[in-house]
Structures are given as structure tokens and as C-alpha cells.
Amino acid sequence: MERAARVLSSNAVPVPFTGELFRPLPDSTALLGDPEALRRRFREHGVLLLRGVLDPAAVVALREAYLSTVPPEMLHAGSSPAEGRFSGKEPEGLPGHGVAGHPAHAFVRSPRFAEFVDQPALSKLAETLLDGPCVRLRRSILRHFHRGSPRASRAHTDYAYMDRGTENLLTVWIPVGDCPLDNGPLVYLEDSHTAAPEQLDRLRERLDRPGDRRPLSHDLEWTARGLGRRWLWADYRAGDVAVHGPHIVHASLDTSSERMRVSVDIRFARSGETVDARWTKEWAGDDGA
Numbered sequence: 001m002e003r004a005a006r007v008l009s010s011n012a013v014p015v016p017f018t019g020e021l022f023r024p025l026p027d028s029t030a031l032l033g034d035p036e037a038l039r040r041r042f043r044e045h046g047v048l049l050l051r052g053v054l055d056p057a058a059v060v061a062l063r064e065a066y067l068s069t070v071p072p073e074m075l076h077a078g079s080s081p082a083e084g085r086f087s088g089k090e091p092e093g094l095p096g097h098g099v100a101g102h103p104a105h106a107f108v109r110s111p112r113f114a115e116f117v118d119q120p121a122l123s124k125l126a127e128t129l130l131d132g133p134c135v136r137l138r139r140s141i142l143r144h145f146h147r148g149s150p151r152a153s154r155a156h157t158d159y160a161y162m163d164r165g166t167e168n169l170l171t172v173w174i175p176v177g178d179c180p181l182d183n184g185p186l187v188y189l190e191d192s193h194t195a196a197p198e199q200l201d202r203l204r205e206r207l208d209r210p211g212d213r214r215p216l217s218h219d220l221e222w223t224a225r226g227l228g229r230r231w232l233w234a235d236y237r238a239g240d241v242a243v244h245g246p247h248i249v250h251a252s253l254d255t256s257s258e259r260m261r262v263s264v265d266i267r268f269a270r271s272g273e274t275v276d277a278r279w280t281k282e283w284a285g286d287d288g289a
Contacts, residue, residue, distance in 0.1 A: 008181070009254045010152045011208070011218040015231075017181075021224050025049045025188065025232035025242070035128050042129050042170075046193035046248035049234050053121055054174070056239040062116050063177045063238075063262050066142065069103040074146075076258065084177070084260040086146035097143065098285025104142045108283055113142065117266050122172055122241075126268035129170055129243060133271040137169075139279040139289065141265040142176075145184050145255045152184060152252040154215035155203065155223040157193075158267075159246035161214055161289065165276035169269040172243050176262035179236040184255035186242060186263075187220070187231040192249035195227055200249070202226060220251055 006017040015021065028048040031038040042048055060082055067081035071091040079085035095101040098108075107113055117140050126134045145152065158171055179185045192200075203216040203226050217223045224231055227249075234242070244250060255261045269275050278289035 009256075010220045010251055011154065012150060012254065013219045013221075015220040015224075015253075019230075021221060021230055022187075022233055023190070023230045025234040027051065027234075035131075039129055039131060042243070042245065046191070047188045047232065047242060047244040047250075048129075049240070049242055050125070051237065051240045053125060053241045054119070054239045056237070058116070058119075059174070059176055059238040062112070062264075065112050066103070066107050066144070066176070066262060067260065069107055070144070071103075074260075082177075084262065085258040086148075086260050088148070096285055098141070098283060100284070102285065104144070105284060108140060108142050113140075117264065122266060123268070125172065125241075125243065126170060130168060130268065130270050134268040135271050135275075137267040137269060137275060137279040138281055139267070139283045141283045143263055143265075145252070145261045147255055147258065149255060152254050153186070153250070154207075154209070154218045155189070155220060155249055155251040156215045157200075157247050157249055158244070162246070162267075162276040162279055164278070166269055166273035167246055168273055169246055169267055169275075170243055171246075172241050172266045172268070174241050174264040174266070175236040175238070176264055177238050177259070179261060179263070180257075181233060181235055181253070182255070182257045183259055184253045184261045185234065185236055186250050186252050187233045188242075188244060189224065189227060189249040189251075190229045190232050192227060192229055193245055193247040195249070199227060216249060220253075223249065223251070 029051045064082035067084045076085035076087045208218045
């Protein structure tokens with residue numbers, strides 16, 4: 001008897017974990033010593049998986065620092081903040097994610113967070129890939145997701161949210177702690193940065209935000225079949241990063257494990273280029289950017 005395919009989900013919409021819809025994200029770590037080859041791979045594929053770029057201990061320390069600020073009843077009894085196991089309890093009155101009063105809103109404005117996102121390993125990587133001096137955009141995002149959360153990142157391109165400035169930019173996505181498949185990592189639609197705008201626009205036929213044309217779809221199976229491409233996935237470890245360009249389609253899976261998923265998004269642009277002004281101020285979950 002054929003074994004049933006594992007079923008994942010995103011925004012609570014099931015997506016079968018099959019070879020037709022998913023394949024592993026290639027590991028580009030071996031190219032770190034060859035800048036030209038790394039840039040070529042980035043241009044060709046639109047995304048890079050790079051392991052061990054950051055000190056794992058520093059990543060776990062950031063996880064512990066952030067989860068120490070969430071309401072304590074969110075953590076499972078006996079769970080340390082670094083472990084971050086979700087209790088299943090959502091505190092009453094907690095503001096929306098990243099809104100003033102939510103712990104992420106204060107944390108991204110803290111010296112502790114600034115020290116992490118300004119570490120030289122990240123700016124050096126951006127300068128290598130963009131082949132020149134870079135600036136970090138001030139709007140850096142920290143998110144956490146937990147089991148039972150009703151939302152995940154819908155399929156989208158970053159440029160849809162920052163289209164009032166240069167396209168010569170990149171995003172570094174950092175899982176803050178180990179982030180295997182059941183923890184809800186980002187997934188990338190292979191070679192979707194080469195898709196024509198009209199191909200992407202057709203995907204919006206199935207979207208749970210009809211008044212917002214920036215996302216493409218909340219249904220990852222629909223998205224993959226609509227473009228005839230597979231989702232690229234990886235089991236991430238603390239210290240790993242994914243770097244992606246502004247036009248590749250990506251989304252996140254739902255978190256189904258006990259451990260809360262924490263992640264940071266940092267964006268860099270080439271120095272001297274016009275940057276979307278919405279990304280020159282601190283992130284807030286309700287600022288509409």
C-alpha cells in the first residue's frame with residue numbers, strides 16, 4: 001500500500017509535501033569563498049541557502065532575549081525562553097503582532113536588536129552579493145509564530161511591498177534558532193523571479209485579501225501549480241541564513257511543532273541608490289508598509 005503524503009499547511013490551507021510540489025533548497029555554502037560564483041548563483045536562482053554564517057550561540061542568545069519579553073503564560077511550564085515551547089495560551093489584550101504594546105515592537109527598537117542586525121557578517125555578505133558598498137534599511141522585522149497561529153506569510157515578492165525605490169536590494173532571512181520544516185520556515189518558489197508579471201497576476205484569483213494586491217495567494221498548492229514550479233525548502237539550524245532577491249516568490253509554512261518560530265528579516269540596498277521611504281523608519285506591524 002502506498003504511504004499517504006505528509007501534509008503541511010500555510011495560513012491553515014493544506015499543501016501536500018510531495019516531490020511534485022516541493023524540492024530541497026540547494027546549499028550554496030561552499031561558494032562563500034568564491035564571490036563571483038556566489039553572485040552568479042544568486043542571479044540565476046534568486047535565493048541562497050548559506051549555513052553557519054552567524055555564530056549559533058549569538059542567534060540562540062537573541063532568541064532567549066526576545067522570548068524573555070513575551071507574556072510568561074505563553075511559554076510552556078518548565079520551558080526556558082531559549083527553548084521557547086508554546087503553552088497554547090494566547091494572553092488576552094495582547095496587541096497585534098508588532099503593534100505598540102506587543103513585545104516585538106519594543107524589541108526591534110532595542111540596542112540588543114541593533115547590535116545583532118548590524119553585525120559585520122551580515123553587511124559583508126550583502127556587499128559581496130550586491131558587489132559594492134551597501135546600507136541596511138532601517139525597517140528590520142522580527143516575528144514569532146506558534147502552533148495554532150491562524151496566519152503565515154502569504155506567497156508574495158518583496159518588491160511588491162517596496163516598489164518606490166531601487167530594485168538593487170536583497171533580504172537576509174534569519175531563523176532565530178533551529179527551524180526545521182515543522183517549525184514553519186520560509187519556502188521559495190523555484191525560479192519564480194523569472195516569471196512574467198501577468199503570470200503572477202493570475203495567481204491572485206485565489207487570495208484571502210481581495211482588497212490588497214500586494215500578496216499573490218494564501219494557497220501554496222495553487223501557487224505552485226499555477227506557475228508549474230516547486231517550493232524550495234530547508235531544515236535550518238541556528239546560524240544559517242537564506243538570502244533572496246526582491247522578485248522571487250516566497251511564503252512561510254505554518255508552525256506545527258511546540259517550539260515557537262522566531263525570525264528576523266533584514267534588507268540591504270546598494271549605497272547611493274534611491275530607497276523606498278517607507279523602509280527608512282523602524283518597523284511597526286500597523287504602519288501599512
